[in-house]
Amino acid sequence: MKKILVATEKPFAKAAIDQIAPVVKEAGYELALLEKYTDKAQLLDAVKDAHALIVRSDKVTREVVEAASELKIVVRAGAGYDNLDLEACTEKGIVAMNTPGQNSNAVAELVLGMMVFMARNGYNGTAGTELRGKKIGIHAYGNVGHYVAEIAKGFGMEIYAFDPFVAKEKIEAAGIKPLDTVEELYSTCDYVSLHIPANDKTKQSINYDLLNKMPKGGALVNTARKEVIHEEELLKLMADRPDFTYISDIAPDCKADFEANFEGRFFFTPKKMGAQTAEANINAGVAAAKQIIGFFESGDETFRVNK
Numbered sequence: 001m002k003k004i005l006v007a008t009e010k011p012f013a014k015a016a017i018d019q020i021a022p023v024v025k026e027a028g029y030e031l032a033l034l035e036k037y038t039d040k041a042q043l044l045d046a047v048k049d050a051h052a053l054i055v056r057s058d059k060v061t062r063e064v065v066e067a068a069s070e071l072k073i074v075v076r077a078g079a080g081y082d083n084l085d086l087e088a089c090t091e092k093g094i095v096a097m098n099t100p101g102q103n104s105n106a107v108a109e110l111v112l113g114m115m116v117f118m119a120r121n122g123y124n125g126t127a128g129t130e131l132r133g134k135k136i137g138i139h140a141y142g143n144v145g146h147y148v149a150e151i152a153k154g155f156g157m158e159i160y161a162f163d164p165f166v167a168k169e170k171i172e173a174a175g176i177k178p179l180d181t182v183e184e185l186y187s188t189c190d191y192v193s194l195h196i197p198a199n200d201k202t203k204q205s206i207n208y209d210l211l212n213k214m215p216k217g218g219a220l221v222n223t224a225r226k227e228v229i230h231e232e233e234l235l236k237l238m239a240d241r242p243d244f245t246y247i248s249d250i251a252p253d254c255k256a257d258f259e260a261n262f263e264g265r266f267f268f269t270p271k272k273m274g275a276q277t278a279e280a281n282i283n284a285g286v287a288a289a290k291q292i293i294g295f296f297e298s299g300d301e302t303f304r305v306n307k
């Protein structure tokens with residue numbers, strides 16, 4: 001019997017496992033769970049006899065891939081797959097997939113939730129500001145960007161987007177103003193919401209010059225990856241621009257500098273939690289299980305990312 005291992009340092013909601021388990025069982029596979037592991041050795045041991053692996057942000061390194069001698073497929077239950085060593089997977093003939101769109105609404109709701117929290121001064125009772133009429137820039141109009149725009153519309157915000165990989169017509173059709181350059185997005189918008197992946201081209205690309213284009217009172221919202229921020233330059237900008245706010249679902253490595261110097265001008269969730277809803281866990285977890293079954297049963301490679 002083929003074994004599907006769910007290895008999640010940050011576990012799915014119980015409701016998600018309750019839905020993944022029957023999907024796996026009814027298809028005739030065995031489900032194994034490794035949750036809240038604290039040591040890489042536990043993962044290396046658990047993958048030994050797994051034929052398929054479902055992970056979240058868990059690091060599937062070359063070492064993990066090499067320890068998993070039976071592994072045929074790994075699915076990242078989520079969007080960003082920068083945690084998978086794709087080269088190692090490809091070399092070992094392992095198919096790697098993600099589950100695009102399945103957790104996007106959860107992330108988008110957190111974006112607007114954090115914006116309201118900061119606009120109202122952390123709910124401390126002092127007079128804050130409103131989102132209505134403010135300009136929001138969607139930096140990369142993918143699945144999360146789409147939902148952020150939908151929700152921002154409800155708040156009465158003016159919505160702009162920059163995404164060189166998406167046709168302008170598609171952005172316009174959603175009632176959003178497409179912009180030609182990333183510089184234009186930052187110089188136009190009061191809020192910029194980041195939805196770019198972390199890769200060689202984007203790492204540290206959000207730098208001083210770009211952020212300094214934002215109008216007075218500007219705020220950057222990061223629910224993407226901390227690696228896309230040039231942290232040293234962000235700290236310099238925070239020091240030079242007392243009007244600027246940084247809101248992030250992924251605390252930067254330089255969190256201590258923020259705490260020491262910029263009180264009231266930043267917000268970081270205690271632990272990355274954009275996709276932490278029962279709905280997102282169910283959607284992404286069940287999709288991952290079904291993609292694995294589809295791959296084994298009929299060779300379906302939709303959503304493969306290491307083509």
Ligand code: 3PG
Binds near residue numbers: 057079272
């Ligand atoms: C993603 O890429 O799907 C999100 O960043 C969510 O990641 P998580 O599953 O580790 O919460």
